[in-house]
Amino acid sequence: MAHPDVSLSQIVQQYLDYLAYNKRYSKHTIDAYRRDIQRLVQTLDDHGHSHWAEAQADTIRAAMIGARKTGLAPKSIQRILSSWRSFFTYLLQQRMVKLNPVEGIQAPKSPHKLPNSIDPDQMSQMLNAPIASDDPMALRDKAMVELTYSCGLRLAELASLNIFDIDMTDASLVVTGKGNKSRQLPIGHYAIAAVKTWLQQRPQLKCFDANALFINHRGRRMGVRGIQMRMAKMAALHGQHMHPHMLRHSFASHLLQSSGDLRAVQELLGHSNISTTQMYTHLDYQHLAKVYDKAHPRAQAKSQLKEKPKHD
CATH class of the missing domain: 1.10.150.130 (Tyrosine recombinase, N-terminal domain)
Known part of the structure; x- marks a missing residue:
């Protein structure tokens, strides 16, 4: 050839x-x-x-x-x-061919996997654990986790937050997401309390970015990698595995399971297309189907059913 x-x-x-x-x-x-x-x-x-x-x-x-x-x-x-x-x-x-034979050919779709989420009880246990009041880094980490889980924030959205983005009186924040689109989100009272506690400790640190809500020990805005590492470390202390996107998944799953309001969850997540949010309903059904298949005696495959021994 x-x-x-x-x-x-x-x-x-x-x-x-x-x-x-x-x-x-x-x-x-x-x-x-x-x-x-x-x-x-x-x-x-x-x-x-x-x-x-x-x-x-x-x-x-x-x-x-x-x-x-x-x-x-x-x-x-x-x-x-x-x-x-x-x-x-x-x-x-390069004018070596007259057409692209690959155009229009669809690849097989990857099967949807159930996103990892954290059990609400495990989340409460981790966030309710006592923290030393003189450890500003630990208080900052707790505030980041509380805020991400409370608002369903993307990692980049969390990293880009400024102090003036949060309205403590109104318990809300304005975040800029994908496509440079802004949305206003409510904040739960646990997250508000955690952020307030962190802001009380923040002046103890050197600060080279007065606007940044979350800064590192060098006084500069927390980067996405730094946030990932600190959240993972916090979870490991409690025998858990956690990353920012898992918190966003948990927020969406828990809220949808409780409210069933797909449109509201779409707005809170900042999805431009509701089909993206519908993933959570499909995956929730997959989870229920797996539980059903494992638990219901007449839902098991024939190969899994064992014939009861006969007694004379």
Whole structure:
């Protein structure tokens, strides 16, 4: 299989150089593209194609079906299709092909996984644990967790909060989310109390960012990585695992289970499309279905049912 003007290996190398020098992709990413394109070369060879222009959508589709049958995960297939699509776009720009055979081909959807959430009782136990009043870092960490769980904040939203974003009297805050869209959120009284306690301790620290609500021990705004590490450390002290997005999932799941008001949860989470919020209803049903299958005696598969021993 060869191109009339340039060898196959030269075309592939030119593309990888383009990714390295024009797109500034990392070596790890380029290596992944190289493996995917080698797979494409093998696919075209298997179908008897002599050059790129002979590639057809049916060939690509058949390759993906074959990959799925071999047990390749949907996410891996999605990545391969994305690599192939980008490569053919490059070939189009170089006028080596007249169409992109990967356009319009849908990858199999990855199965929805139930997001990890924290049990309300475990959350209460962790947040109600006593904290030394002279430990400003611990008080700050508790305030970050309380606020994230109370408002369903994204990690970036929490990190970007300023002191003036919170109205203590009105028990609300204004946060700027994705798409630079702002939304006003109510704050629970536990979160308000935790934030007030933290702000009383905050002046003890050097501060180089007067507006930042949460600062680190060097007096600078807490970054997303720092927040993740501190939340994980706080949870580990209580034998738990926790990260900011888990708190957001917990907020959404617990609120939806209690209220059933999907539209309100959508507004609170800042989802522009309600279909994104509906994930929580679907996943909640999946969880209930699993509980049912395990618990109900007549919901078990036949292979799981054991025949009762016969007695003479």
